[in-house]
Amino acid sequence: MHSDNLSGAVNQQERLDAYIAGFVDGEGSFSVSIQRNPSCRVGWQLRPEFHVSQNPERKVVLEIIQARLGCGIIRENHSGTRDTSLVLVVRRRTDLALRVVPFFEAHPLMSPKHQDFLAFADIVRRMDEGVHLTTEGFFELRRLALSMNGGGRYRRIHVM
């Protein structure tokens, strides 16, 4: 009985995780923006970001994902003047490296967005190792970021 309960709980968790992977495959975005930042050694900054946008009446799904990943903030999107949508955003590097990346490694996306995730995971991990702090390393990761093959709304690379 105890074993059945445990197994049921595990299955429920697995279903929730798979549901989140499916939802994020449709609505989520793994992006690495490249921004001018004179305070950085190389004058530029790589900023990996995971986000999921939704209309306000569907906020509950963002809250479910936020609770499961244990990180991120939910805020207004502000991507357009009449945009009232909300967005769950994770930018903190330790959260990306220790929570977001391992989650989607364990629960992979099924669309080609998975390729973007793999590049994203690679960049996050190598930033964690400090690779981006040298000029050579920065340009290596920048190349990787630019190779991300989104071409759609889930790619957001700003080269300034």
Next chain:
Amino acid sequence: MHSDNLSGAVNQQERLDAYIAGFVDGEGSFSVSIQRNPSCRVGWQLRPEFHVSQNPERKVVLEIIQARLGCGIIRENHSGTRDTSLVLVVRRRTDLALRVVPFFEAHPLMSPKHQDFLAFADIVRRMDEGVHLTTEGFFELRRLALSMNGGGRYRRIHVM
């Protein structure tokens, strides 16, 4: 060993189903359009439809959903002149009643889109019983269709 394999297969199926539910919660649509049709007894027609749209490079997800549900066709969307997206559409009433509705009853959506699904399922079931063939029944189902609380892109009610 055999039992482990079986259990693994069941889990894999459950994960796929949960993934599809998550994906459809974000990208899918349950709608009932109301159309003028002089050949129908009441002069109008209710047309329930399940659909999921995607960019062509993400067609594989539509194929996964189509294969799992065992119904629907994938075609070009044609919702705008420059629209190149694809859409998986299920309109056949027996497919909706015997495949789509039972699937999302077993794997419920977590957002308020679930409310739309419940109304959709109710309409599909009652059409299956022939409720819409009487004037009274038609207007009852029409009221239900108009009550669907999408208010967004996943609501598509045409009153003509």
